[in-house]
Amino acid sequence: MKLGLIGCGKMGTALLEGILNAGLVYPELVSVYDSYAPSIEGLVAEQRVVAAGSISELVERSELIFVCVKPADVLGVLDEAASSSAGKLFVSIAAGMTLARMEAALPETARVVRVMPNTPAVVGKAASAYALGQNATEEDAKQVQDLLEEVGVVVRVEESDLDAVTGLSGSGPAYIYSVIEALAQGGVEQGLNSAIAL
Numbered sequence: 001m002k003l004g005l006i007g008c009g010k011m012g013t014a015l016l017e018g019i020l021n022a023g024l025v026y027p028e029l030v031s032v033y034d035s036y037a038p039s040i041e042g043l044v045a046e047q048r049v050v051a052a053g054s055i056s057e058l059v060e061r062s063e064l065i066f067v068c069v070k071p072a073d074v075l076g077v078l079d080e081a082a083s084s085s086a087g088k089l090f091v092s093i094a095a096g097m098t099l100a101r102m103e104a105a106l107p108e109t110a111r112v113v114r115v116m117p118n119t120p121a122v123v124g125k126a127a128s129a130y131a132l133g134q135n136a137t138e139e140d141a142k143q144v145q146d147l148l149e150e151v152g153v154v155v156r157v158e159e160s161d162l163d164a165v166t167g168l169s170g171s172g173p174a175y176i177y178s179v180i181e182a183l184a185q186g187g188v189e190q191g192l193n194s195a196i197a198l
Contacts, residue, residue, distance in 0.1 A: 001025055001143075004062030005032045006055060006077055008039035011093060012068030014121040018151035020047055033058045059084040064143065067092040078105035085110045089140050091130075093117055095166050099133040099159055111136045113144050116165045117151070118173055126152030127169045131159035 003025045005016050016032070019025055030049040034040050040051045052058035059065055059081045069077055071094040078090070082105065089111045092102055102112045112133035117126045128148045132141055141156060148154040157165065180198075187197030 001029065002061060002063045003030045004052070004058045004065040005030065005043075005049075005068060006034070006058060006065060006081075007068035007073075008032055008034040008036075008043050009068065011117060011119070011121060012066060013039075013043060014119075014126075015066060015068065015093075015117065015148075015151055016043070016049070017047065018121065018124055019147050020049075022150040024147060024150060031058045031061045055080040056084050059088060062088065064089045064091065064147075067094065069094065071095055071097045074102065075105050078102060082106055082110075087111075089113065089136070089143070091115055091144055095170060096163075099131065103133055103135070109135070111140055113140060114159060114162060115144070115148065116162050116170050117148065118169050120173055121151040124151050128152060128154045129157045129162060129165040129169070130154065131157055131162055 005012050016030065020027060027048040028050065031052045032040055032043050032049050033052040033055055043049055044051050052061065055077055065088060067074060067077055067090055074092060074094045074097045085106050086109045090102065091113045093115050095116065099112055099114050113130055113136050115128055115130040117128040120126050130144055130148065145154050184194065184197040188194050
């Protein structure tokens with residue numbers, strides 16, 4: 001499979017590293033693009049993937065494209081990708097960006113899957129939920145499921161459930177981290193050193 005990653009921030013990088021570590025894709029078949037050049041340089045150096053000079057170049061090289069940019073940037077990315085997107089599978093992790101809006105930005109033959117992962121993907125413990133767009137196939141679902149399972153547990157849901165997933169598992173771990181930090185700080189205030197308290 002030829003894989004593309006648009007957006008090389010923490011979540012995009014975590015997903016890609018999980019997939020590469022599992023050996024599901026050869027690094028030389030992975031193209032990456034980010035508007036922030038140092039993000040690309042780091043991935044190329046560490047993972048030996050291939051840098052793309054533009055979004056359209058990445059899409060031309062890829063069969064499945066992870067779109068890991070901020071929600072406000074998704075439609076711009078898809079607009080730039082549209083001319084090369086026929087028959088491609090786009091997997092977006094942007095919160096709140098509906099399948100219908102993404103599908104409207106692409107040619108009718110493009111397939112779209114919407115995913116809500118969470119930050120524990122960085123340590124291979126994500127809880128991800130995904131929903132299929134109107135053109136996405138059962139084969140697409142299996143492919144996305146297999147890739148996401150490399151960074152944690154995965155469930156398939158209806159798109160109408162993704163807002164609840166976003167609130168619960170997308171944001172939930174951050175609250176638990178805050179509780180842990182507060183408990184550890186309480187231990188420090190009682191005389192423990194910070195490593196022991198944590």
